[in-house]
Amino acid sequence: MQPSYGSSLDFVPLFNEYLTNKNPHISFAPPRGWILHRDMRFGSSYTWWGESKERPVPHEGVDLLHYVNRNGVPSTLTSSICLVSPIEGNVLRVSKDFLGQSVWLRHSEITSRGTLLHSVYAHIEADTGISEGVSVGRGGVIGTIIEKQSSGAPPGHLHLSLFFAPKSLPRDSLDWSFLSSHPDVRLIDPLQSIF
Numbered sequence: 682m683q684p685s686y687g688s689s690l691d692f693v694p695l696f697n698e699y700l701t702n703k704n705p706h707i708s709f710a711p712p713r714g715w716i717l718h719r720d721m722r723f724g725s726s727y728t729w730w731g732e733s734k735e736r737p738v739p740h741e742g743v744d745l746l747h748y749v750n751r752n753g754v755p756s757t758l759t760s761s762i763c764l765v766s767p768i769e770g771n772v773l774r775v776s777k778d779f780l781g782q783s784v785w786l787r788h789s790e791i792t793s794r795g796t797l798l799h800s801v802y803a804h805i806e807a808d809t810g811i812s813e814g815v816s817v818g819r820g821g822v823i824g825t826i827i828e829k830q831s832s833g834a835p836p837g838h839l840h841l842s843l844f845f846a847p848k849s850l851p852r853d854s855l856d857w858s859f860l861s862s863h864p865d866v867r868l869i870d871p872l873q874s875i876f
């Protein structure tokens with residue numbers, strides 16, 4: 682039987698741990714290691730690449746690209762890095778986004794007020810094993826970061842969203858406007874995610 686996380690999970694340190702397990706050449710300065718420009722943060726109103734522009738809606742997650750490794754050296758995620766899920770999940774949807782693909786996962790073991798944790802790994806190239814209905818174990822590969830697409834586009838990065846929503850979420854409706862406007866979706870800041 683798998684151990685249960687109960688009601689306590691600190692997503693990002695666990696994500697970092699599984700990321701370094703899968704990609705032994707990278708490491709993170711504890712406890713989180715990520716370096717986020719102000720506009721890479723949750724709720725930011727502006728873009729962080731090129732000429733800063735107002736976002737259509739406040740940023741629905743965090744953009745992960747730069748980090749400090751265990752030796753204190755600033756580093757950058759590259760497209761060779763395998764992105765992983767730190768908790769078990771079920772793939773609800775794989776959709777296109779403006780840079781690549783978005784993988785929508787439901788994590789039934791983490792609950793809050795009768796709703797379930799969900800995550801979105803966006804702007805990535807989904808792994809060949811990732812499709813709707815597939816189960817992903819702890820440390821399971823989700824995909825890889827894609828290269829910069831054009832001169833005006835942001836550098837390849839992982840956009841990570843976390844949210845709580847009911848189990849009955851209609852998978853065909855999952856898109857970015859649903860995420861930012863549906864009353865049943867409660868977005869949370871992945872860097873503050875201790876629940």
Ligand SMILES: [Zn+2]
Binds near residue numbers: 741742744840841
């Ligand atoms: Zn983003």
